[in-house]
Amino acid sequence: MMTLVLNRLIISVPVLFGVLLLGFGLLILVPGDPAIVMAGPMATPEVVAAIRTEMGLDEPVLTQFFRYLGRMAEGDLGRSLISNKTVISELGAAIGPTTELMVACLIWSIPLGIALGTLAAVWRGSITDRAIMAFSVAGVSLPIFFICLMLIHFVGVQWRLLPFIGRGGPLWTIDGLRHIALPALSLGLIFIGPVARMTRSSVLEVLRLDHVRTARAKGLSETRVILRHGLRNALIPVVTLVGLQAGYLLGGAVVTESIFSYPGIGRLAVGAILSSDFPLAQGAILILALAFILINLIVDVLYALLDPRVQTS
Amino acid sequence: MSIAEPVDLDALAPSLPWWRRLVRDPAAFLALIVLTIIVLCAIFAPLISPHDPYASSRAVMQPPVWSDRGAWLHPFGTDGQGRDILSRIFYGTRLTLLIGLVSVGLGGVLGSLLGLLAAFRPRLDPWVMRLVDVMLSFPAILLGLALVAVFGPGAIPVMIALAIATVPDCARIARSIAVSVMKQEYIEAGRAVGLSDLALFTRYLLRNCISSILIFISLRFGQIILIGAALSFLGLGAKPPQAELGMMAAQGRDFLLFAPHIAVIPSVMIFVIVLAANVLGDALRDVLDPRLRS
Numbered sequence: 286m287m288t289l290v291l292n293r294l295i296i297s298v299p300v301l302f303g304v305l306l307l308g309f310g311l312l313i314l315v316p317g318d319p320a321i322v323m324a325g326p327m328a329t330p331e332v333v334a335a336i337r338t339e340m341g342l343d344e345p346v347l348t349q350f351f352r353y354l355g356r357m358a359e360g361d362l363g364r365s366l367i368s369n370k371t372v373i374s375e376l377g378a379a380i381g382p383t384t385e386l387m388v389a390c391l392i393w394s395i396p397l398g399i400a401l402g403t404l405a406a407v408w409r410g411s412i413t414d415r416a417i418m419a420f421s422v423a424g425v426s427l428p429i430f431f432i433c434l435m436l437i438h439f440v441g442v443q444w445r446l447l448p449f450i451g452r453g454g455p456l457w458t459i460d461g462l463r464h465i466a467l468p469a470l471s472l473g474l475i476f477i478g479p480v481a482r483m484t485r486s487s488v489l490e491v492l493r494l495d496h497v498r499t500a501r502a503k504g505l506s507e508t509r510v511i512l513r514h515g516l517r518n519a520l521i522p523v524v525t526l527v528g529l530q531a532g533y534l535l536g537g538a539v540v541t542e543s544i545f546s547y548p549g550i551g552r553l554a555v556g557a558i559l560s561s562d563f564p565l566a567q568g569a570i571l572i573l574a575l576a577f578i579l580i581n582l583i584v585d586v587l588y589a590l591l592d593p594r595v596q597t598s
Numbered sequence: 599m600s601i602a603e604p605v606d607l608d609a610l611a612p613s614l615p616w617w618r619r620l621v622r623d624p625a626a627f628l629a630l631i632v633l634t635i636i637v638l639c640a641i642f643a644p645l646i647s648p649h650d651p652y653a654s655s656r657a658v659m660q661p662p663v664w665s666d667r668g669a670w671l672h673p674f675g676t677d678g679q680g681r682d683i684l685s686r687i688f689y690g691t692r693l694t695l696l697i698g699l700v701s702v703g704l705g706g707v708l709g710s711l712l713g714l715l716a717a718f719r720p721r722l723d724p725w726v727m728r729l730v731d732v733m734l735s736f737p738a739i740l741l742g743l744a745l746v747a748v749f750g751p752g753a754i755p756v757m758i759a760l761a762i763a764t765v766p767d768c769a770r771i772a773r774s775i776a777v778s779v780m781k782q783e784y785i786e787a788g789r790a791v792g793l794s795d796l797a798l799f800t801r802y803l804l805r806n807c808i809s810s811i812l813i814f815i816s817l818r819f820g821q822i823i824l825i826g827a828a829l830s831f832l833g834l835g836a837k838p839p840q841a842e843l844g845m846m847a848a849q850g851r852d853f854l855l856f857a858p859h860i861a862v863i864p865s866v867m868i869f870v871i872v873l874a875a876n877v878l879g880d881a882l883r884d885v886l887d888p889r890l891r892s
Contacts, residue, residue: 296731303732307744314748422880426873428824430831430847431865438854532737533821539739540828555832558747566747573740581735 289589293582304574309353311567313346322563325366362571363564365557372568375553380572383549385456386472386538389465391527394473395480399523402484403516409489417481424478429537433471433544440467450546468545472537476530483526487519494518521592528584531577550576619885626881629874636871640692648673649682651689652839656680659857677846677860678853687867690841693753694868697835697842698823700757705764706815712765713772714807717780718799726773730766738763738825746834753842756835760822764815771814772807779806813886817879820872827868843868 315322320337328336337343341352356362362372405417441449449467453460491497492515500514501507527534539551546552554569556562621627639646655676661668662675662683674683716726736744741759749755779785780803788798827844829835836842838849843864850861 299728300732300735303735307736311744311748316749422876423869423873426820426824426869426876428827428831428844428847428865428868428872430828430844431862431869434847434851434854434861434865438858442855532739535737536739536825536828539743540832543832554743555834558743559751559833563747566743570740570744570747573743574736577737577740578735 290586293585297578297582300578301575304571304578305354305357307574308357308567308571309350311570312353312563315563318342323363325563326561327366362568365565366562367557367560367565372564375565376550376568376572379548379550379553379569382452382547383538383542383551383576385461385465386468386542386547386549387534389456389469390472390476390534390538393469394476395523395527397473398477398480399484399516399520401477402481403488403511403519405481405485406488406492406519407511414485418485421478421481424475427475429471429475429540430544432474433468433541436467436471437544452548465547468541468547471545472534472541475537476534479526479530479533480523483523484519487522488515491515491519521588524587524591525584528581528588531580531584535573535577616885620881623881623885625877629877629881632870633874633878636691636874637695639688640695643685643688643692647682647685647688649685651681651685651841654679654681659853659860661857662859662863665859674863675857675859677849678857683846683860683863686841686846687843687864690843690846690864691867691871693836693840694823694827694830694843694871697753697757697760697826698819701760701826702764702815702819702822703761704757705761706768706811708761709765709768710772710807710811713769713774714776714799714803716769716773717776718795718803723773726769730769733762733766736763738822739828742825742829742834746829751834751837753830753836753840756826756829760826763825764818764822767818768811768815772811775807775810776803779803782806809886813879813883816875816882819879820875823868823872823875 312319312322318333320333320340320342321328323340324333324336341349344352360373362376364371365375368375401417401421405414408414437449440446447466448464451464453462453464455461456465488511492511497510497514500510505513535551538549539555541547542549542552543555550569550572554566554573557566557569621630649672657672657676658678658680660672660676660680663670663673665675668675672682672684674687677683677686712726712730716723738760741763742756745755745759746752785798785802788802793801826835827842827847830842830844831848833845833848836845838845846864847861847868850857850859850864853860
């Protein structure tokens with residue numbers, strides 16, 4: 286087990302390096318003087334000059350890169366050009382809400398997707414199966430902003446059931462729950478489809494295996510066979526799906542947060558890009574990339590925990 | 599309860615050409631027709647648009663023809679600036695499809711070449727695969743955000759980002775297909791008769807892999823369109839006055855209460871394009887290359 290985690294961590298090193306290189310590359314690639322970009326168009330020449338020395342822009346690129354790595358290690362990502370707060374504090378304030386949104390989305394969409402996928406597999410070829418599969422194809426084809434807009438229009442504006450702007454507070458408060466409901470519903474709706482599809486094909490595969498036949502032959506009830514012997518083994522690939530679809534989910538979160546003005550990292554990134562707040566945009570993109578790596582790392586470890594075969598191979 | 603597989607007779611009838619088997623599937627057939635019509639509308643947008651898609655008029659927020667106050671002058675109504683939505687849909691579909699096609703095309707070609715090379719020259723394989731692993735850790739949306747942060751909003755940075763995002767997946771699939779092709783005897787035979795590497799690569803390897811790769815790319819097309827439209831919706835993609843479906847939906851956002859059609863029509867259009875592409879991609883895979891299932 287430990288070797289697996291270690292191995293996985295070692296593989297993450299070049300990826301992490303790639304992420305840092307990306308962050309550095311962003312700055313090098315930006316048209317114009319990086320010092321002016323970092324300082325913002327309003328900065329005085331003195332400030333620009335100070336930033337230039339701090340970043341070592343007159344020195345060779347390699348030296349600049351090591352300086353950049355040093356600043357990253359200290360958590361120094363610069364200051365936001367708009368709010369003048371440090372990028373790290375802005376990101377710190379947005380990580381919590383984004384994590385809450387992810388949790389609130391996954392907590393209902395994964396169980397529902399698994400239930401739908403299992404039903405579709407058990408009643409393979411029936412109307413239910415077809416309806417569930419049609420629903421899941423439609424779900425992955427719907428633009429997420431459309432789902433958000435429709436929920437705002439009907440649930441928020443016309444029926445006045447739930448608030449649709451901002452965050453109400455932590456997840457465990459009533460107001461927090463009411464505010465997160467619509468964003469989590471939108472994000473979950475695009476995630477049910479992939480989960481249901483994956484569960485269906487995985488359950489179908491497991492139901493063909495010998496141990497399921499044995500369980501049936503023992504005279505276990507069909508429900509028991511499916512739940513204890515079928516679904517339990519079929520769930521393993523569903524765990525990897527979360528890792529595989531993390532990028533998809535992240536994209537959905539960026540759109541959802543922006544539409545619902547939900548103060549997470551996604552909205553922070555889009556807002557920073559649109560207002561040319563380069564340091565903040567760079568920090569937000571780096572944090573999102575790190576989150577993506579972390580999710581995949583956790584999923585890989587979970588996968589090994591659930592499936593002993595992975596550890597031995 | 600039986601879990602016996604229903605036998606799909608069509609799939610067992612290889613005597614039929616693949617396109618005949620494809621059109622026997624009603625959903626796939628419908629998707630094919632819908633997609634053909636949409637592509638034709640996009641190509642001939644300048645000829646069939648009833649109005650100038652960029653010209654505003656005083657007739658703002660006119661409802662579409664199927665609502666009470668609608669008129670045939672503007673079948674889909676007009677937007678917040680009085681521009682004809684039907685004409686903008688034609689032009690917007692054009693740009694949306696173009697963004698998808700260019701990204702998937704560029705990324706697909708690059709990714710397939712990488713994957714095929716890795717299989718063709720096993721010495722390159724570990725390097726190519728490490729590169730692919732690193733690229734895989736940047737989801738499309740992040741690449742999009744990063745490129746837009748650097749170059750500013752626009753259709754071109756979005757296309758480049760989506761193309762780069764297509765490369766690693768495509769390289770992986772191409773490699774796995776090509777590795778099995780490389781084990782075939784005809785490759786050995788080609789070598790034995792003294793074919794040059796180039797001829798072996800293009801005439802033997804590429805030709806035998808191309809259809810599976812194309813199917814994979816067609817399955818990615820819908821997703822790429824959705825990400826491109828989402829970026830444009832956020833104001834990071836196509837720039838006004840260009841018409842792009844995602845951006846049109848964003849422009850309708852402020853009028854949702856009084857004129858929902860401004861946002862709904864372009865969104866539904868994206869949905870139809872992506873749904874048709876997904877259904878068709880699934881059917882193509884089932885007919886041409888069931889190996890790619892899973």
